[in-house]
Amino acid sequence: MPRVRSLFLSDIHLGTRACQAERLLDFLREYPAENVFLIGDIVDFWAMSRSIHWAPAHNTVIQKLLKRARHGERVMLIPGNHDEALRGYLDAAFGDIELAAEHVHETVDGRRFLLIHGDEFDQVVRHHRWVALLGDLAYDWLVVCGALLSRIRRHLGISGYWSLAGYAKRKVKTALQFILDFEECVIHAACQRGLDGVICGHIHSAALREVNGLMYGNCGDWVDSCSAIVEHADGRLEVVHWSAGQRSGNVAASDAQSDLLSDPPTDQEPSTRETTCVY
Numbered sequence: 001m002p003r004v005r006s007l008f009l010s011d012i013h014l015g016t017r018a019c020q021a022e023r024l025l026d027f028l029r030e031y032p033a034e035n036v037f038l039i040g041d042i043v044d045f046w047a048m049s050r051s052i053h054w055a056p057a058h059n060t061v062i063q064k065l066l067k068r069a070r071h072g073e074r075v076m077l078i079p080g081n082h083d084e085a086l087r088g089y090l091d092a093a094f095g096d097i098e099l100a101a102e103h104v105h106e107t108v109d110g111r112r113f114l115l116i117h118g119d120e121f122d123q124v125v126r127h128h129r130w131v132a133l134l135g136d137l138a139y140d141w142l143v144v145c146g147a148l149l150s151r152i153r154r155h156l157g158i159s160g161y162w163s164l165a166g167y168a169k170r171k172v173k174t175a176l177q178f179i180l181d182f183e184e185c186v187i188h189a190a191c192q193r194g195l196d197g198v199i200c201g202h203i204h205s206a207a208l209r210e211v212n213g214l215m216y217g218n219c220g221d222w223v224d225s226c227s228a229i230v231e232h233a234d235g236r237l238e239v240v241h242w243s244a245g246q247r248s249g250n251v252a253a254s255d256a257q258s259d260l261l262s263d264p265p266t267d268q269e270p271s272t273r274e275t276t277c278v279y
């Protein structure tokens with residue numbers, strides 16, 4: 001795999017059971033880079049204050065990132081709300097990892113992007129932190145209750161899988177509007193600074209599209225969707241969705257769930273990831 005120029009990752013949530021650290025390690029192995037931007041919620045201190053799930057793979061992620069920094073890759077950490085404790089140490093560097101509240105990254109083709117986690121534009125998190133914390137806890141409970149409910153359904157002989165958490169999410173009719181408002185807010189921030197776009201995280205929904213004439217990029221997460229944004233050597237940005245069981249040289253199932261906006265890059269092995277959009 002050729003070296004890419006930059007990796008943009010967010011919402012890894014190390015320290016939680018949901019974190020897909022093994023899959024992230026697979027992904028990192030495939031993508032050596034000049035720059036690695038960690039755009040918030042990398043370590044989930046919020047969840048760890050309730051219960052810690054720190055698997056060996058979580059250590060390996062940290063070790064690999066430190067090693068990459070030591071070997072000359074630029075690794076920058078921009079804290080999010082789940083690792084906001086790190087915002088108190090903004091001038092410090094951990095190992096060779098730089099820490100910043102936000103950063104402006106210029107792609108090789110000259111476009112300037114604001115890198116920011118994005119919770120500062122989430123009105124719920126910003127003004128009603130207790131609601132966000134409660135929501136976090138409530139979602140965990142929905143998942144637990146859902147598992148119990150499917151046991152009961154199985155017991156009663158009702159077939160098919162039904163997700164309580166998914167049902168609750170669908171019922172939240174304002175969820176989509178929330179995402180749209182969030183996009184507008186971060187794009188507005190980039191526009192005000194005269195930049196070409198923004199790459200953020202926080203809402204766990206990977207995206208790369210034009211909004212109001214600027215580029216809106218969201219890294220997605222490594223809890224559910226396992227996605228990242230990659231800047232190729234020519235400055236082209238791409239959302240990579242990393243599927244379970246992907247390995248280099250695994251020449252199976254290259255059926256990209258593509259709503260492809262342009263041809264897939266030819267310098268990459270198409271079997272190792274699915275491409276949703278390329279800009």
Ligand SMILES: [Mn+2]
Nearest residue numbers: 041080081202
């Ligand atoms: Mn967040």
